[in-house]
Amino acid sequence: MPLHALQAVYAHMSDALMTDAILVTGFVLIGLGFYFLFEPERRPSLRAALGHVFPRDLFLHRTSRVDILHFFLAIGLWIPVVSALITAFLTMNVQSVLTGWFGARAPLVEAGWAIGIAQFAVIFVSRDFGTYVGHILLHKVPYLWSIHRTHHSAEVLTFFTSARAHPLEYLHAQSFIAVFGALGGGVFLYLTGTSLAAAPVAILIAVGIFFETFGLAQHSHLPISFGKLDYVILAPVLHQIHHSAEPRHRDKNLGGQLSVFDWLFGTIYVPQGREAYRWGLNDRELGENNPHVRLRDFYFEPAAHAWRLLTRRG
Ligand SMILES: [Zn+2]
Numbered sequence: 238m239p240l241h242a243l244q245a246v247y248a249h250m251s252d253a254l255m256t257d258a259i260l261v262t263g264f265v266l267i268g269l270g271f272y273f274l275f276e277p278e279r280r281p282s283l284r285a286a287l288g289h290v291f292p293r294d295l296f297l298h299r300t301s302r303v304d305i306l307h308f309f310l311a312i313g314l315w316i317p318v319v320s321a322l323i324t325a326f327l328t329m330n331v332q333s334v335l336t337g338w339f340g341a342r343a344p345l346v347e348a349g350w351a352i353g354i355a356q357f358a359v360i361f362v363s364r365d366f367g368t369y370v371g372h373i374l375l376h377k378v379p380y381l382w383s384i385h386r387t388h389h390s391a392e393v394l395t396f397f398t399s400a401r402a403h404p405l406e407y408l409h410a411q412s413f414i415a416v417f418g419a420l421g422g423g424v425f426l427y428l429t430g431t432s433l434a435a436a437p438v439a440i441l442i443a444v445g446i447f448f449e450t451f452g453l454a455q456h457s458h459l460p461i462s463f464g465k466l467d468y469v470i471l472a473p474v475l476h477q478i479h480h481s482a483e484p485r486h487r488d489k490n491l492g493g494q495l496s497v498f499d500w501l502f503g504t505i506y507v508p509q510g511r512e513a514y515r516w517g518l519n520d521r522e523l524g525e526n527n528p529h530v531r532l533r534d535f536y537f538e539p540a541a542h543a544w545r546l547l548t549r550r551g
């Protein structure tokens with residue numbers, strides 16, 4: 238491999254590592270803040286707080302090994318940045334296709350910061366709707382469930398679990414996010430006769446990084462809730478329910494960053510206080526019967542699961 242290619246890979250990896258360092262630091266701050274502000278049995282020491290945010294037994298659990306390995310494998314994907322740039326590129330394409338079909342439109346408003354914020358908001362909400370729709374399909378289409386089961390077989394949640402997704406699921410989820418974001422954004426740009434400014438894309442990247450940090454908190458054991466804001470944002474306490482092995486929680490809280498679509502379409506489940514439940518796939522596939530404890534099973538068991546579905550039907 239030529240030297241400059243190696244340098245490019247190194248630069249990319251160090252940027253990706255930097256992004257991940259920001260994410261993990263953000264998670265530590267959120268965790269410590271939660272402990273000192275809201276944990277009823279807190280002790281006023283940093284050691285106790287760190288022990289609460291990083292409980293050894295969760296990180297040493299047998300399903301955590303896959304999460305940790307996969308977290309480091311996934312670092313190179315550098316998702317928040319790449320994902321925002323792909324959406325921006327496709328958004329401009331959708332706008333130019335619409336312009337080709339229906340003719341150019343005069344600008345409705347003068348370019349300015351307000352239109353930049355509006356562009357960001359429309360693309361952000363459209364992308365999150367894409368996450369929601371893609372996630373429903375992962376649960377309801379049997380062959381997609383074969384893939385998504387790997388995310389749900391975690392029996393403990395640590396921030397590493399946020400990266401516990403099969404490579405095909407990354408592809409599926411990011412496609413829905415990009416296509417929905419581009420359709421929402423492209424139609425909005427066309428109707429307002431404005432072009433995509435650099436600021437909304439930069440905000441999208443920044444907010445993407447913020448919400449990746451938030452995704453780490455969603456996959457922790459810390460029952461963080463934002464009170465009334467839970468009507469808009471899918472707080473960690475709501476996503477933790479999504480990982481429950483209990484039938485009453487099945488297919489609930491499917492949103493990504495926003496909870497509004499769960500409220501709108503009736504898939505919300507708000508826990509009553511500190512509700513007791515187990516994390517994992519279901520009653521049968523816990524503990525010794527967990528199908529995804531080893532990394533190679535995590536990657537290849539979905540194919541076997543899909544094959545069993547196919548042959549049972551055929
Ligand atoms: Zn799910």
Ligand SMILES: [Zn+2]
Nearest residue numbers: 388456476480
């Ligand atoms: Zn999850």
